[in-house]
Amino acid sequence: MNAGKVFVYWLGTEPFLYIADADLLNKISKEVGAKRWGKPSVFRNDRDPMFGSGLVMVEGNDWVRHRHIVAPAFNPINLKALATNIVASTNKMIQRWIFQHNSGNPVIDVERDIVATAGEIIAVTSLGMDDHNAATQVFQKLRALQITLFNTNRYVGVPFGKYFKFFKTLEAKKLGKEIDELLLSIIQARMSNNSSKSKGSQQSDLLGLLLQENDWQKQLRDEIQQVLAQHKHVIDLAMLSGLTKMKWVMNEALRLYPPSPNVQRQARDDIHIEGLTVPKGTNMWIDVVGMHHDKELWGEDANEFKPERFMEDVNGGCKHKMGYLPFGFGGRMCVGRNLTFMEYKIVLTLVLSKFSFKLSPSYHHSPSIMLSLRPTHGLPLVLQPL
Numbered sequence: 001m002n003a004g005k006v007f008v009y010w011l012g013t014e015p016f017l018y019i020a021d022a023d024l025l026n027k028i029s030k031e032v033g034a035k036r037w038g039k040p041s042v043f044r045n046d047r048d049p050m051f052g053s054g055l056v057m058v059e060g061n062d063w064v065r066h067r068h069i070v071a072p073a074f075n076p077i078n079l080k081a082l083a084t085n086i087v088a089s090t091n092k093m094i095q096r097w098i099f100q101h102n103s104g105n106p107v108i109d110v111e112r113d114i115v116a117t118a119g120e121i122i123a124v125t126s127l128g129m130d131d132h133n134a135a136t137q138v139f140q141k142l143r144a145l146q147i148t149l150f151n152t153n154r155y156v157g158v159p160f161g162k163y164f165k166f167f168k169t170l171e172a173k174k175l176g177k178e179i180d181e182l183l184l185s186i187i188q189a190r191m192s193n194n195s196s197k198s199k200g201s202q203q204s205d206l207l208g209l210l211l212q213e214n215d216w217q218k219q220l221r222d223e224i225q226q227v228l229a230q231h232k233h234v235i236d237l238a239m240l241s242g243l244t245k246m247k248w249v250m251n252e253a254l255r256l257y258p259p260s261p262n263v264q265r266q267a268r269d270d271i272h273i274e275g276l277t278v279p280k281g282t283n284m285w286i287d288v289v290g291m292h293h294d295k296e297l298w299g300e301d302a303n304e305f306k307p308e309r310f311m312e313d314v315n316g317g318c319k320h321k322m323g324y325l326p327f328g329f330g331g332r333m334c335v336g337r338n339l340t341f342m343e344y345k346i347v348l349t350l351v352l353s354k355f356s357f358k359l360s361p362s363y364h365h366s367p368s369i370m371l372s373l374r375p376t377h378g379l380p381l382v383l384q385p386l
């Protein structure tokens, strides 16, 4: 069934405007400034254990204040300092993989390990933790919380729905509390005063899947060797910015499998566009996956992995600038996007320098949306040390 690119649907008693039309989104975005956007109240309770009242969920003047505090943490000077920590955590992961390979098990669940390492990186960089086990514990709980929240989603908007999912809600709240307690004990141990839960890094784990489809793995390895040699084998921001093909590959992976598969907003006032009114309170479900695979925007090869789309155009040749939104849009665009690219590049540089890989026969292709888009059964790869 094709319902079109714009339609209204209901979750219980809550109206949602589905949007996969880049032009309409552009018009709406011009009407509503970042400070005037709402985040759907209907998700607020469900997502509270995960996001609390951090930057992702706040609105109005609170959002302006939070954003001013958080954004500077992601400036190039801070990122430069973080690069060293990311290289160290990734090298530790690679040592574990080599150990596992040498113990006769060459199949690694890359999804699980990369998520744990991304967690460790955030734990080390934002909380000063240097204990892999503690970081893993926090991120295992965050993953459990993600699955629990996903399971409760089906009752969103249903009056008294929270009573139907009473035990799941309790479970989510309990997990949220445990994570807070774990973080608090670490923070207290370090005498730090930063107590906000940060959104976990959502590397496109499915990138590994794409890289073994063709000769891109080899092309990237050649580029890495060349750029590393030019930079005396030091991995820093200057070296990473030379990895041009890697940037195309990352952009293309984010297009085909956007880790944030949709963006959700709510109208805090009536929105008027060309004689039409989107009434105050309307929730908006912006379908990023839909737009990223739209043949009218990308051409007939929309579903193919073609990193060269990004060779000459940062929007990958998309016919509309609002058709490519892996990090959202407008003033509320993701603050972590530069950190994400840096992490991706460091992990790929180190992994591709040490290993070649192919998909394990045990891989079962089943990407699913659990808040973020993930390979449901992990991503087992067979590694071959170079």
Ligand code: HEM
Pocket: 055, 056, 057, 067, 198, 199, 200, 201, 202, 203, 204, 258, 259, 260, 262, 263, 264, 325, 326, 327, 328, 329, 330, 331, 332, 333, 334, 335, 336, 337, 339, 340
């Ligand atoms: C592949 C990785 C990531 C993707 C695809 C992603 C995607 C997104 C998207 C789609 C939004 C919503 C934007 C909107 O409403 O228009 C967002 C917001 C946000 N992201 Fe990310 N993100 C990623 C990584 C990160 C990381 C690593 C951090 C921080 C460590 C982060 C922190 C945030 C924050 C704080 C917001 C809220 C910004 C605001 O409302 O002002 N993200 N992200």
